[in-house]
Amino acid sequence: MNNDDFILFTPGPVQMSKSVLEVGSRQLPYFRTDSFSRQVQFCEQNLLQMVNAPEGSRCIFLASSGTGAMDAVMTNLFNESNNILIVNGGEFGKRFTELASFYNIKFNEILKNQGETVSHKDLLISIKPDTNAFLINGLETSTGVLYDLHLTGKFCSDNNLLNIVDGISVFLNDELDMINQYIDVLILSSQKGLALPPGLSIIILSPAAIEKVKGIRPRSYYFDFQKYLDNMIRFQTPFTPPIGIILQLKKRLEDIVAGGGPGNEIIRKNRLANYFRSGIKEFPLRIFSERLSNGITALCPTDDKSAINIVRYFEANYKVYLCPNGGKLSNKVFRVSHMGDINEDSIDRLINSMKKYYEL
Numbered sequence: 001m002n003n004d005d006f007i008l009f010t011p012g013p014v015q016m017s018k019s020v021l022e023v024g025s026r027q028l029p030y031f032r033t034d035s036f037s038r039q040v041q042f043c044e045q046n047l048l049q050m051v052n053a054p055e056g057s058r059c060i061f062l063a064s065s066g067t068g069a070m071d072a073v074m075t076n077l078f079n080e081s082n083n084i085l086i087v088n089g090g091e092f093g094k095r096f097t098e099l100a101s102f103y104n105i106k107f108n109e110i111l112k113n114q115g116e117t118v119s120h121k122d123l124l125i126s127i128k129p130d131t132n133a134f135l136i137n138g139l140e141t142s143t144g145v146l147y148d149l150h151l152t153g154k155f156c157s158d159n160n161l162l163n164i165v166d167g168i169s170v171f172l173n174d175e176l177d178m179i180n181q182y183i184d185v186l187i188l189s190s191q192k193g194l195a196l197p198p199g200l201s202i203i204i205l206s207p208a209a210i211e212k213v214k215g216i217r218p219r220s221y222y223f224d225f226q227k228y229l230d231n232m233i234r235f236q237t238p239f240t241p242p243i244g245i246i247l248q249l250k251k252r253l254e255d256i257v258a259g260g261g262p263g264n265e266i267i268r269k270n271r272l273a274n275y276f277r278s279g280i281k282e283f284p285l286r287i288f289s290e291r292l293s294n295g296i297t298a299l300c301p302t303d304d305k306s307a308i309n310i311v312r313y314f315e316a317n318y319k320v321y322l323c324p325n326g327g328k329l330s331n332k333v334f335r336v337s338h339m340g341d342i343n344e345d346s347i348d349r350l351i352n353s354m355k356k357y358y359e360l
């Protein structure tokens with residue numbers, strides 16, 4: 001299967017840059033070496049800086065997709081004596097509630113209609129006297145809603161809650177700032193805004209989160225954060241890491257720094273998202289999300305077309321992967337990602353296909 005002439009508007013995987021692809025085509029080095037430790041150190045330093053992590057924060061590099069990182073956060077930071085508050089506004093919020101149920105962690109959920117954001121009032125009426133942590137997917141990728149992470153972070157700080165943010169699809173698309181958004185645990189993963197192959201997740205723990213990990217008995221042998229923290233003293237991992245993706249991460253971070261830093265990356269995404277949104281005004285489509293990210297646009301057909309059929313038609317006829325929604329939204333909503341190595345030309349190609357499709 002050759003996907004080189006397809007273009008991905010899915011989150012994710014997303015289009016990868018030539019320089020990242022080139023690193024992925026090389027032989028791997030052995031990893032228990034000082035040389036590989038230095039690559040990991042570079043990645044950690046740059047990641048911590050890019051998300052403005054508090055002094056003393058550490059990165060955990062896991063060989064897993066993003067859900068593995070969400071799972072690991074659940075088992076390493078909480079046990080049956082915690083009561084956590086979860087924002088459930090779509091697939092990924094629901095996943096946090098399923099994980100909490102699975103591990104018998106008490107939780108309350110802020111259940112939002114899909115496409116809606118979270119208000120200060122939602123937060124105030126949902127907190128319980130024994131709530132001690134808050135979990136949110138910064139961008140609920142399934143509905144395209146970007147939550148107000150300043151609002152939720154301030155709420156956590158005011159109420160002394162450990163603030164856990166799944167920033168998997170926020171990173172490099174919209175602002176992520178651990179200090180200013182009062183984030184204690186930040187979950188990242190390779191195949192969204194980072195535009196790398198899937199298989200590497202990164203958990204950034206603030207000093208407060210590192211303290212919390214010490215007091216919890218881990219419930220997984222493989223995903224035991226303390227082992228990862230101990231190994232990070234020499235910039236290593238307890239088990240074989242996804243070596244190739246870590247080297248691609250290093251290249252990607254170097255490219256971001258050379259481009260002027262994550263702020264410029266976010267400005268570029270904002271420009272592309274606006275370019276796409278202004279280009280589709282004539283089509284019978286409505287934007288689904290109450291609060292928009294630069295990373296994705298979720299769209300509802302306003303004519304009688306089915307969203308899932310649109311996605312299938314574009315794959316079959318135009319070599320374009322749009323992103324379908326699952327479950328109840330499958331006929332109603334599809335998504336267009338602006339993540340990864342795309343530019344105005346890629347968006348023109350999509351918009352021209354849409355013109356043909358709608359015969360406009």
Ligand SMILES: *Cc1c(COP(=O)(O)O)cnc(C)c1O
Nearest residue numbers: 065066067092137139141168169
């Ligand atoms: C993609 C994504 C995940 C992780 O999904 P995986 O398929 O396990 O990689 C988690 N949270 C959000 C918000 C995501 O967009």
